[in-house]
Amino acid sequence: MNELDLPPAPPLPAEVRERALQTVLAGLDAPPRQRRPFLLAAAAAAVVVTLLVTTTFALSGFGPGERPPPRVASIPHGIVGWPLSDGSDKSFVDRCGNAVEHSDQSQFYGPPDEWKVTSAVGTGALETDVIIDDFFACLLTPGATIFSENIASASAGTPIPGNVSVTRMAPGKLVFLNPDDRRLIVGPRSNPDKASEIKDANVAFYDINDDEAPEMIQVQVIDRRTGETLYDGPLPEPEDATRYVDRELPKRTGSPDDAVLDACIAKAPTHVFSDPGSWVPFGRHEIEGAPPLLIARVGDVGVGFCELDPPATDLPDYYRAFDGFPLPPLDDPTRAKMVRWAHPTGPDPFAIIRIPPKVVRAEMLATPENGEPRTVECSVLDDLAVCSMDRPPESDNVYRYTYTTYESMDPQSPGLSVE
Amino acid sequence: MTTSEGAVRLPAPPGEAELWAAAQRGDRAAFTALYHQHAAAVWSQAYRLTVTLPAAEDVLAATFLTAWRRRGDVRLVDGTALPWLLTVASNEARTDWRRTTRHKRLKLRVGPPPDVSDHADTVVASLDDRRRLHQVIAAIAELPTGQREAVALCLVAEVSHADAARALGISEVTLRSRIHRARTRLRTLLPEEVR
Incomplete structure (x- = not known):
């Protein structure tokens, strides 16, 4: 019996074997079956919340009045690389892939050209939280790419009972790996009302709010099927994710x-x-x-x-x-x-x-x-x-x-x- | 042969590559030999994913017809095309399943289905078992293509991860990732069935 408990097949009856063969041989010269062409519906939903400030620029030739002397800064700032990413999934995958391939762990992640972005969320000024294949996480900052271990890794992050683990991507950013799809509830110990369940993801970012010191975070891991609480305690000290500096700032x-x-x-x-x-x-x-x-x-x-x-x-x-x-x-x-x-x-x-x-x-x-x-x-x-x-x-x-x-x-x- | 993981490691029948090469040149005798070589395994997969003898027979024939048309694309793993054939069979089974499901829905609109027993009744002992099996197969049929193919090969046919990955032309890590996601999805749909 296989994992899904599908029943074993009966032996192939001789008459069925022969009948099917005749069907096959009779069909070898037939034209291919007509298939309805796939109708590919690409739905792109973009929710853009924009604060519009209308500013009019116009030609002006007025002369200067009394004014303080202008200041001129001369701090060196020339680096290459605008844009850091063009916002496309490919650019995220390219950058994560480059970081993984420069590590000694690339064999555990598969070839980047097979990766698909599960989610990519811009945070802060110039950063993007990327999840690849619901398999591992990648944080893109202006100067570095930080990636977590993956859900198939036996030594992923800091273990939490219930086969959950946590990795620190940055001082205020954690990633939880939850391969068994446990109910995972995370929040400040002092304010249980602010705790939230991380849903529908085996890999999830968690932003530490400014009123939450990491040592004050409470984690609950519950078996969905039995309802058993597998862990209910403080966040263990997270291991740091792998950091790859991909440009000098x-x-x-x-x-x-x-x-x-x-x-x-x-x-x-x-x-x-x-x-x-x-x-x-x-x-x-x-x-x-x-x-x-x-x-x-x-x-x-x-x-x-x-x-x-x-x-x-x-x-x-x-x-x-x-x-x-x-x-x-x-x-x-x-x-x-x-x-x-x-x-x-x-x-x-x-x-x-x-x-x-x-x-x-x-x-x-x-x-x-x-x-x-x-x-x-x-x-x-x-x-x-x-x-x-x-x-x-x-x-x-x-x-x-x-x-x-x-x-x-x-x-x-x-x-x-x-x- | 069974690996330490319990998955079937597929044997490499001697001469299969040559038979496929001949089939690609249009040699029907070679293709017939290939049919006899793999019919039992394809039948087994077809039956598991359709649960009725007539449907399994249809899928068996459809699989080899598709294999003939696509014989130029055949992918050999350790000298055998069986994983590739099992993938083709799984896709044909899904097509058959969805067609049958549509037909059943139509029949339900016009009246109760006739009480006709078939050979499957001897295998599937109870109505509950039948309902359960149909739920499992329906859930598999609704998985995304990549996950469905991975499930059909590794969880249904019990092909080893390494062979399945090569048959599907993906890395083993990707395969494991797809299986993991499929398990998660199936566990949601079938909490009692997926361990």
Whole structure:
């Protein structure tokens, strides 16, 4: 009897053997059976939640008024590799496959060209949680690919009774391997209401929330068939996943802003930035009337900011935490490109713009629907311009923003439109 | 021959490669020899996945007709095409199963099915057993193609993982992954049947 308890077949009767053979021989010259062509229905469902901030760019030739001298940063940041991934399953598989093949474990994962992405979720600024074939997990960060052991591995991660195991992918990110499909419930011990069941997956990421120290996480493993609780206790110390550094990123240079940046990143949930050290202080944006900003970079692929003295608001704490995002390349090497319009409805809106290499000065013109237009000077930090409004926008007004860049400090030089 | 895992390690009949080469050139005698060589194993697989003698006979014939048409694609594992034939038989059984299921649904609309016994009744002793078997086969038939082929070879025909992987043209790790996922799926559908 086989595993599925299907019954054994009776011996092939001689008359059936002969009859079937005659059927076969009679059909050898027949044309192939007509088969209905497969109708391949490809359903792509994309749910995109976008916060739209409409900003109008227009040609402007106004001259500069009184303004502070621009700052120019010269921190090296040139690395190759935008985009880190084009967002396709193939790019995820390629990167995971490259990491696995550079390890001494590649024979346990099968050839990457047979892998299929089970899920891929972008998290944080520049990171993607990828699960391959519901077989193992891969975390893609700007500089490294971190992969777990797989569900067929006898020594996968730190074992938990019930044939579950856990691996640490990053300080705030765990992966559970659950090959036997146990009921797996994970959450903070202090708040059982926040515990959640990891469902429909043999391999699952678990993000450690900022109010959950790993040692405070409770894990429950239950046999689905019998209801027996196989484990109910604290999270064992997870083993670290395998890390493959697939690109060299610029390193910090010992700037006094390192500690400022670290403190700011620490205000974000632990799982958002898996590799905080990859963020390098890049420069400060300081203008009168607006909160100063510390700008940080991950080479040529990411930019982020931290408000050093944020205005008092009733916004949540993460408003004051570091925020990072991808840094797109210029579509046109001569024209600036908007990167991020931050806090557009808050008391301190500002824009980060990527600018062409020759730009030395930039301005932002805010034109309200009702009222006089105002011009503010932007900080130029190497290939970025940061432009802050010097006063909060009026909540009952509608603003049109115009950015102008200059390749000369000469006040009479013409500006270049940004569209 | 049985491996330490309990799976059947397929023997390598002498001369099968030559018989397939001859069949590929259109030699019907060679193909008939291949039929006699593998008919019993294919029959066994066909029966397990259809549970009726008439259907198994249909699948047996359909498998070798398909094998003849696709003889240029045959994949030999350790000198034998049996795993490949078992995969073909499994797919034919699924086609037969789904056709029969549609037919049964149609009959249910027009009235109760006639109470006709067949040879299968001598094998499947009770109605409960029959219902259970049909549930198992229906669940297998609904698996994604890759998982279904892996299940048919490894869990039904008990071909070793290594041979099944080679017959399906995938790595053994991939095969194990597919079996694992299929087991999980079957366990959801058939909690009493899948260990």
